[in-house]
Amino acid sequence: MLDLKELESSASGTTFDLDSILEALKFNQDGLIPAVAQDIDTKEVLMLAWMDAKAIRSTLEEGQVCYYSRSRKTYWKKGEESGHKQKMVEMYIDCDGDSILLLVNQEGPACHTNRSGCFYLKTESDKVMISSDPIK
Amino acid sequence: MLDLKELESSASGTTFDLDSILEALKFNQDGLIPAVAQDIDTKEVLMLAWMDAKAIRSTLEEGQVCYYSRSRKTYWKKGEESGHKQKMVEMYIDCDGDSILLLVNQEGPACHTNRSGCFYLKTESDKVMISSDPIK
DSSP states (O other), X not given: OXXXXXXXXXXXXXXXXXXXXXXXXXXXXXXXEEEEEEETTTOOEEEEEEEOHHHHHHHHHHSBOEXXXXXXXXXXXXXXXTSOOEEEEEEEEOTTSSOEXXXXXXXXXXXXXXXXXXXXXXXXXXXXXXXXXXXX | XXXXXXXXXXXXXXXXXXHHHHHHOOOXXXXXXXXXXXXXXXXXXXXXXXEXXXXXXXXXXXXXXXXXXXXXXXXXXXXXXTSOOEEEEEEXXXXXXXXXXXXXXXXXXXXXXXXXXXXXXXXXXXEEEEOOOOOO
């Protein structure tokens, strides 16, 4: 099996077979890997969710971000119910093969609270402050 | 115990006690939560690592990002050995209390390969391409 360490010294532009890279990913005991979604236009980090190998392939093939919902124990094409779809523009795997970055076009708010993103609890040394309001 | 759902409808600017929020976080079975570091200037998503409650408090108190290394099973003040320190500027917790976003000032490359960030394996439907080179 490929060790991602072997890729570290490769020059940019070098390509590898997708299947061998997916085999080298470090999924957790539930077969999942954390995926961070960033808005490609605003650069806001919108959310963190989880993917398995099938969700990664679905996202790459369909261009529509598909996560695996740990609470509902099923695939979750973001926006399928809410209409707040995430179109994948670019996907990156990290050096250690244990996390994913998605650059996306987000339709409407990414957060279920109707805020643009999920990271709205600003945390300081003594308190936490709500830092944004839902989009009207 | 506080349920973070109770905070969803709070207006921006509302504050809560740090301890009660930390108690409500959903750490995994190892007591860890994923933390995403984003460069506050370039907006690049640099890396994803893990924190426990003590690492969160250390980061908030010292302003120097402290992770918990799962491989070395110990605290890891980013840059302590490499010199490539991460200064925490802002910290956010997400709506579900199961992930953290750090906005940071990064000294030098964030990735151990000397690339600016760890997400350099650009993943497409049939191949993966190295998308950046180490900083000289």
